[in-house]
Amino acid sequence: MTKPLTPDGWFIENHEDIYAQGFAVTKHLHHEKTPFQVLDIYDTAEHGRLMVLDGFVMLTDAHEFPYHEMLVHVPLLVHPEPKRVLVIGGGDGGCIRAMLRHPVVEKATMCEIDEAVTRASQTYFPYLTEWIDTDSRGEARFADGIAYIKENPGTFDVIVVDSTDPIGPAKGLFNRSFYNDVKQALKPGGIVAVQGESYWYFKDEVVEMLQELGSVFDHMQYYTTQVPCYPGTVWGLGIASMTDYDFTCPHDPKRAETIAETSSYYTPDIHRTAFVHPAFARKIIGGLLK
Amino acid sequence: MTKPLTPDGWFIENHEDIYAQGFAVTKHLHHEKTPFQVLDIYDTAEHGRLMVLDGFVMLTDAHEFPYHEMLVHVPLLVHPEPKRVLVIGGGDGGCIRAMLRHPVVEKATMCEIDEAVTRASQTYFPYLTEWIDTDSRGEARFADGIAYIKENPGTFDVIVVDSTDPIGPAKGLFNRSFYNDVKQALKPGGIVAVQGESYWYFKDEVVEMLQELGSVFDHMQYYTTQVPCYPGTVWGLGIASMTDYDFTCPHDPKRAETIAETSSYYTPDIHRTAFVHPAFARKIIGGLLK
Numbered sequence: 001m002t003k004p005l006t007p008d009g010w011f012i013e014n015h016e017d018i019y020a021q022g023f024a025v026t027k028h029l030h031h032e033k034t035p036f037q038v039l040d041i042y043d044t045a046e047h048g049r050l051m052v053l054d055g056f057v058m059l060t061d062a063h064e065f066p067y068h069e070m071l072v073h074v075p076l077l078v079h080p081e082p083k084r085v086l087v088i089g090g091g092d093g094g095c096i097r098a099m100l101r102h103p104v105v106e107k108a109t110m111c112e113i114d115e116a117v118t119r120a121s122q123t124y125f126p127y128l129t130e131w132i133d134t135d136s137r138g139e140a141r142f143a144d145g146i147a148y149i150k151e152n153p154g155t156f157d158v159i160v161v162d163s164t165d166p167i168g169p170a171k172g173l174f175n176r177s178f179y180n181d182v183k184q185a186l187k188p189g190g191i192v193a194v195q196g197e198s199y200w201y202f203k204d205e206v207v208e209m210l211q212e213l214g215s216v217f218d219h220m221q222y223y224t225t226q227v228p229c230y231p232g233t234v235w236g237l238g239i240a241s242m243t244d245y246d247f248t249c250p251h252d253p254k255r256a257e258t259i260a261e262t263s264s265y266y267t268p269d270i271h272r273t274a275f276v277h278p279a280f281a282r283k284i285i286g287g288l289l290k
Numbered sequence: 291m292t293k294p295l296t297p298d299g300w301f302i303e304n305h306e307d308i309y310a311q312g313f314a315v316t317k318h319l320h321h322e323k324t325p326f327q328v329l330d331i332y333d334t335a336e337h338g339r340l341m342v343l344d345g346f347v348m349l350t351d352a353h354e355f356p357y358h359e360m361l362v363h364v365p366l367l368v369h370p371e372p373k374r375v376l377v378i379g380g381g382d383g384g385c386i387r388a389m390l391r392h393p394v395v396e397k398a399t400m401c402e403i404d405e406a407v408t409r410a411s412q413t414y415f416p417y418l419t420e421w422i423d424t425d426s427r428g429e430a431r432f433a434d435g436i437a438y439i440k441e442n443p444g445t446f447d448v449i450v451v452d453s454t455d456p457i458g459p460a461k462g463l464f465n466r467s468f469y470n471d472v473k474q475a476l477k478p479g480g481i482v483a484v485q486g487e488s489y490w491y492f493k494d495e496v497v498e499m500l501q502e503l504g505s506v507f508d509h510m511q512y513y514t515t516q517v518p519c520y521p522g523t524v525w526g527l528g529i530a531s532m533t534d535y536d537f538t539c540p541h542d543p544k545r546a547e548t549i550a551e552t553s554s555y556y557t558p559d560i561h562r563t564a565f566v567h568p569a570f571a572r573k574i575i576g577g578l579l580k
Contacts, residue, residue, distance in 0.1 A: 009307075010310065012312070014312075017314050017335070018314050018335045018336040019311075019312065019313060019314065019336065019337075020300070020310075020311070020312030020313075020314075021309075021310070021311060021312070022302070022304075022309065022310030022311070022312065023309060023310075024307050024308050024309065024310075045307070045308045046308040046309065047309075065570075066568065200516070200518045200523075201518070226490070226523070226524050226568065228490045228491070228521075228522045228523065228524075231518075232518045232523060233490075233516070233518065233522060233523030233524055234516050234518075234523055234524065260569065263569050264568070264569050264570045265568040265569055265570060266568075266569065267566075267568070267569050267572070269566045270566060270567075270568055270569070272566075273563035273566040276557075276559045276560060276562075276563040277560075278356065278516065278554070278555040278556075278557070278560055279550065279553055279554050279555055279556065279557050279560070280355075280554045280555060282557070
């Protein structure tokens with residue numbers, strides 16, 4: 001039970017020599033040094049395929065759905081009519097796939113800085129990326145998301161920031177300068193949702209993200225999903241707007257029910273309860289929400 | 291980032307060579323082969339002290355509270371007047387500590403088969419066990435819980451089963467024969483709550499537990515808490531009774547508010563939302579609840 005884990009047969013994610021997760025690996029499928037990061041893909045014993053960037057788990061077949069469904073469906077269902085939507089990052093394709101499940105969406109653009117992530121996803125996670133070939137509403141752009149939103153003011157109903165952690169290439173996606181550009185790129189009534197770390201293991205990052213996001217938007221809440229392949233599982237997502245929405249409630253219950261029918265995680269009840277936090281977490285973030 | 295983890299400096303919990311967790315260890319404080327199991331206690335880099343039984347994490351300083359609060363406060367707050375309460379297992383003392391926060395409790399008995407667990411907890415987790423010396427309402431018995439409940443029919447308002455996993459010494463605490471004895475040991479209106487595994491990594495165990503519990507009690511629900519030191523974090527708890535309670539709702543909102551004031555996880559809102567499950571989990575367990 002306490003036998004050593006060696007790199008043979010295990011992918012180990014080590015968080016600052018404090019906490020680690022190990023995934024039993026059956027095959028190392030892909031290793032690539034892209035212009036931005038190091039990309040690895042493994043077959044695992046029980047999580048299906050595993051994508052790793054710079055040594056950190058990005059997604060697994062087993063646990064992609066709770067992340068993508070909650071990051072996408074919540075803002076798209078709170079917005080009354082999300083026709084034009086954008087993902088910054090999200091090169092694995094899972095966010096656009098979730099967006100295209102909404103019939104109201106007319107155009108969904110992914111702006112990913114690292115094309116290698118998407119190409120690898122097309123090979124190893126084809127169900128996440130098949131929309132590139134099959135749905136003309138989906139657009140894959142390979143460019144700097146920060147520049148792209150600057151160039152497109154007043155364009156989007158919903159922007160989803162599906163970034164890696166606030167280190168490495170995604171560092172610029174967690175500050176008020178970027179969030180201000182996001183605000184400018186939204187149409188009136190627009191909503192942004194962002195990958196927001198975990199209040200269990202990354203408390204300081206959560207607080208900093210909410211401080212920055214809340215300094216730009218008039219209304220902001222924090223909600224969670226469950227991603228067991230991330231440390232602490234209970235993963236936070238920020239949602240913000242200049243419009244005073246009830247973020248905890250879908251705009252149109254029928255539209256939400258239809259999305260729930262194709263979902264493995266999302267239900268209207270889960271939508272509502274994802275905004276309820278344990279006492280200790282409320283103490284950390286409660287004063288920042290507005 | 292993918293450097294090997296060796297046993298030096300890490301406690302590794304390995305789940306059937308499929309998934310592993312590692313906790314950076316600063317000191318191995320205690321190692322003991324008890325008559326029932328192997329007991330280890332470590333100081334860790336960030337989780338405080340860590341108790342391990344037969345190679346599996348039982349508790350950490352950092353994450354004991356969401357487990358104990360939810361396993362105890364939910365049944366005690368649903369019950370209209372839980373004067374006489376019992377914990378089967380729970381030798382670390384955390385459940386009785388939580389029970390004694392309820393002024394309505396007149397006597398709280400812990401029946402733990404392995405006295406060594408409690409003695410070690412008194413040394414290394416003194417805050418969990420101080421009630422043994424300071425609160426005359428608390429009683430620590432070291433005996434076989436199965437025998438103890440057989441000997442005490444119609445005695446308890448609430449019984450909490452705080453067991454290890456359904457292997458090893460706790461195997462007998464997950465079947466209908468035991469649950470039937472629990473039913474007999476409850477007073478009219480009595481409630482039982484049980485450690486109920488995780489729908490992420492132990493789906494079969496969850497289903498089997500609910501099948502067995504539901505074959506004995508007329509009313510049963512499943513709720514969750516968050517325990518990041520357990521694999522999958524989102525940890526299930528079963529609750530059952532012969533009485534048709536609304537388990538999702540405290541009997542007396544004022545009593546619940548008072549408990550929330552001394553809690554780090556429990557709030558009345560968390561109580562209610564803990565019974566809401568993602569779509570995939572509803573598919574697994576929904577048909578068993580009643």
